[in-house]
Amino acid sequence: xxxxxxxxxxxLQVNKMLPLNQKEWDAFTGIFIFRSVPKxxxxxxxxxxxxxxxxxxxxxxxxxxxxxxxxxxxxxxxENNFIASxxxxxxxxxxxxxxxxxxxxxxxxxxxxxxxxxxxDYPKFHIFSKAIAxxxxxxxxxxxxxxxxxxxxxxxxxxxxxxxxxxxxxxxHMIASYLGVTPVSLSRIRKRIA
Amino acid sequence: xxxxxxxxxxxLQVNKMLPLNQKEWDAFTGIFIFRSVPKxxxxxxxxxxxxxxxxxxxxxxxxxxxxxxxxxxxxxxxENNFIASxxxxxxxxxxxxxxxxxxxxxxxxxxxxxxxxxxxDYPKFHIFSKAIAxxxxxxxxxxxxxxxxxxxxxxxxxxxxxxxxxxxxxxxHMIASYLGVTPVSLSRIRKRIA
DNA sequence: CTGATTTATTATCTTTTGATAATGAATAGC
DNA sequence: GCTATTCATTATCAAAAGATAATAAATCAG
Numbered sequence: 001x002x003x004x005x006x007x008x009x010x011x012l013q014v015n016k017m018l019p020l021n022q023k024e025w026d027a028f029t030g031i032f033i034f035r036s037v038p039k040x041x042x043x044x045x046x047x048x049x050x051x052x053x054x055x056x057x058x059x060x061x062x063x064x065x066x067x068x069x070x071x072x073x074x075x076x077x078x079e080n081n082f083i084a085s086x087x088x089x090x091x092x093x094x095x096x097x098x099x100x101x102x103x104x105x106x107x108x109x110x111x112x113x114x115x116x117x118x119x120x121d122y123p124k125f126h127i128f129s130k131a132i133a134x135x136x137x138x139x140x141x142x143x144x145x146x147x148x149x150x151x152x153x154x155x156x157x158x159x160x161x162x163x164x165x166x167x168x169x170x171x172x173h174m175i176a177s178y179l180g181v182t183p184v185s186l187s188r189i190r191k192r193i194a
Numbered sequence: 195x196x197x198x199x200x201x202x203x204x205x206l207q208v209n210k211m212l213p214l215n216q217k218e219w220d221a222f223t224g225i226f227i228f229r230s231v232p233k234x235x236x237x238x239x240x241x242x243x244x245x246x247x248x249x250x251x252x253x254x255x256x257x258x259x260x261x262x263x264x265x266x267x268x269x270x271x272x273e274n275n276f277i278a279s280x281x282x283x284x285x286x287x288x289x290x291x292x293x294x295x296x297x298x299x300x301x302x303x304x305x306x307x308x309x310x311x312x313x314x315d316y317p318k319f320h321i322f323s324k325a326i327a328x329x330x331x332x333x334x335x336x337x338x339x340x341x342x343x344x345x346x347x348x349x350x351x352x353x354x355x356x357x358x359x360x361x362x363x364x365x366x367h368m369i370a371s372y373l374g375v376t377p378v379s380l381s382r383i384r385k386r387i388a
Numbered sequence: 389c390t391g392a393t394t395t396a397t398t399a400t401c402t403t404t405t406g407a408t409a410a411t412g413a414a415t416a417g418c
Numbered sequence: 419g420c421t422a423t424t425c426a427t428t429a430t431c432a433a434a435a436g437a438t439a440a441t442a443a444a445t446c447a448g
């Protein structure tokens with residue numbers, strides 16, 4: 001496939017779920033804009049309607065809730081993944097989650113409006129959206145089930161096993177809220193394990 | 195739309211997300227089989243690959259995990275909703291969840307294989323699957339976020355507000371595990387509130 | 389490099405939840 | 419209708435987590 005270098009990582013990921021010909025691929029890449037943003041850059045605010053989703057070429061981003069002034073992390077995403085406030089993006093309603101970068105990021109910004117237009121022209125992109133939603137559901141379910149099945153300590157161990165990148169690239173107090181505990185409690189859990 | 199009476203409830207739900215002509219509707223209903231099952235009937239077992247999803251015409255069903263002999267409820271579904279072990283159904287891998295009926299149920303059983311065949315013939319049913327996955331994601335996210343944002347007491351209050359049917363139709367010890375607490379603890383929460 | 393800020397750990401105390409057991413209420417099956 | 423079983427509440431005790439504060443370690447900005 002002929003494509004600009006900035007789209008090569010996206011190509012590898014999308015091609016897995018939906019093989020495209022040159023014309024479809026060009027139409028698809030046309031809905032993205034490249035954007036380079038610094039560390040701690042705010043991409044989505046709570047209350048805004050999120051009209052964009054982000055494919056991460058490089059860097060780390062965080063999805064989080066705000067509750068009584070506190071930031072409570074919902075997820076962390078790294079290279080070669082999409083990140084979005086999916087509920088807001090899909091339904092075009094005010095977002096209950098915010099997105100920030102944790103490191104300097106190189107992003108491909110996908111426009112919701114242009115995705116919808118693209119899908120009108122090429123209905124096969126319903127398959128792309130379906131794959132994204134199914135994947136998001138399955139990832140979330142694995143994570144959510146750990147909240148009813150496991151103790152905070154078990155959740156921490158699972159995270160180490162399944163997503164060791166998080167420990168390496170995310171500050172500990174953000175991991176704490178991701179696991180549903182306070183930073184103090186996570187520190188105690190780490191001490192118990194070691 | 196001309197259709198058998200057993201499909202009238204399904205029609206109302208599906209028509210909202212995906213309008214179909216007569217031919218498409220007939221092809222769609224062709225992938226379902228009507229099945230009447232008693233109370234406490236097991237529909238999906240942990241470890242089995244779930245090749246079916248269920249639309250509930252009447253009754254209540256429960257999705258649950260098994261952990262160390264305990265049953266931990268993941269969700270409850272009533273009339274006019276689908277229930278499935280979605281991860282197993284979508285990926286055709288062994289299910290980590292089981293499904294039982296809580297009341298006598300009248301079900302429309304959808305075959306995964308026939309859904310796939312239908313979608314080959316009529317690609318627009320990708321839109322149906324997309325809508326199901328997106329809805330499942332959004333419902334699950336609202337529920338999952340309550341595990342990191344709210345206390346068990348707040349979760350119970352939210353459930354009363356948002357899904358009062360559960361309190362009316364589901365035994366309390368099953369609600370307890372759904373909220374992530376023991377039956378004893380739920381009893382204490384109820385006492386505090388009253 | 390250095391002072392200021394943020395982050396992680398530790399200690400203390402309180403609150404909440406879990407584990408277990410006992411009792412009473414409700415339900416199911418014969 | 420009666421007995422057995424399941425289910426919900428209450429009590430007691432133990433374990434875990436939250437709140438707060440103090441300190442140490444790491445990071446950041448100028």
